[in-house]
Amino acid sequence: MSRTSFLFTSESVSEGHPDKVADRISDTVVDLFLSKDPEARIACETLTTTNLVVLAGEIRGKGIMDVSGNWAPGIEAEIEAAVRAAVRDIGYEQDQFHWNTFEFINRLHGQSADIAVGVDAAGEKDEGAGDQGIMFGYASNETPELMPATLAYSHNILKKLADVRHAGGSILEPDAKSQVTLHYEDGKPVRATSIVVSTQHARGKTQAEVAAVVKPVVESVLPQGFITNETVWHINPTGIFEIGGPDGDTGLTGRKIIVDTYGGAAPHGGGAFSGKDPTKVDRSAAYACRYLAKNVVAADLADRCTIQISYAIGVAKPQSIHVDLHGTGKIAESVLEENILDLIGGATPRAIREHLGLNKPIYARTAAYGHFGRDADADGGFSWEKTDLVEKLKALA
Missing domain, CATH: 3.30.300.10 (GMP Synthetase; Chain A, domain 3)
Structure with missing residues (x-):
């Protein structure tokens, strides 16, 4: 019981916590690259410490880096300018960490061809998941935002x-x-x-x-x-x-995943969000899980809902779905498991990106104060917070 x-x-x-500074910088890079190529591949990690910012990770995209790993003209200066502007916006103008004077090191490089061949669509093969993993979404009716x-x-x-x-x-x-x-x-x-x-x-x-x-x-x-x-x-x-x-403390991208999600009230699959383009199911499928769980609760089919989806690297179709209504459901969990993924095109990586409109520069705003429980923006930001599946879910009951 x-x-x-x-x-x-x-x-x-806060946005000024060193790990959140790193998240903001990584997502600023994601937004910059997606603004140039909506199909860009980005995995950007950031380290911050006293008067130093270091970028590392794997990328590719038109107008960003060619297949030989050469930067497009002017892009390196754009990256540095965007990173400094992000830190300035947070408010750091201190002697030991100032947006205009910290040392900046960019070690981003081309994406592995082994990853690309498994993830990209080709011939009869649909775009596959960027990695294996388990993703969770959660919603609760204890606040208007349907959050813990x-x-x-x-x-x-x-x-x-x-x-x-x-x-x-x-x-x-x-x-x-x-x-x-x-x-x-x-x-x-x-x-x-x-x-x-x-x-x-x-x-x-x-x-x-x-x-x-x-x-x-x-x-x-x-x-x-x-x-x-x-x-x-x-x-x-x-x-x-x-x-x-x-x-005061070194910051790294992706160390505040519980802050980013549900504050410990629900499971987390372990993958971070910031610094990743939406082909990475760590990010996009976690957003999809929240979207589905929130709509279940918004439809008054349960007081609480947890949804898990799993993926295999390079494979488009999810490996499993699990729905838990925590004993509060007004619909059988098995009915949701059998039908809910159809509402978002089967939850393949491509279907999620297209349904939620994720190939846009909408990610820097997610880097602080949670990826969930926010208002959907007119430009597509926080699209996973919409409750536009309510009537379709009610029809399943």
């Missing part, structure tokens, strides 16, 4: 703090982390038992001064009544947080 009363915790990190409440509030706290910082005149600096613990009764969140926020701040500022900025933001994010006299607060619990970002 599943528990209905419990504590659960999720965390988030602990993660949604953790994200929103940091997003609002970033808005305060970007507005100017704040003591806040870019690097920050949050953590929200909620008490659930009858399976629903009812109050916050603990709030943790650690945020980088201007030199010489006190813990009390930081708390005076942070507490009102937290209180504005959580629902009325969630903060009580018994809520435990930890704001900059070490007392000082002046050195942060890549100067």
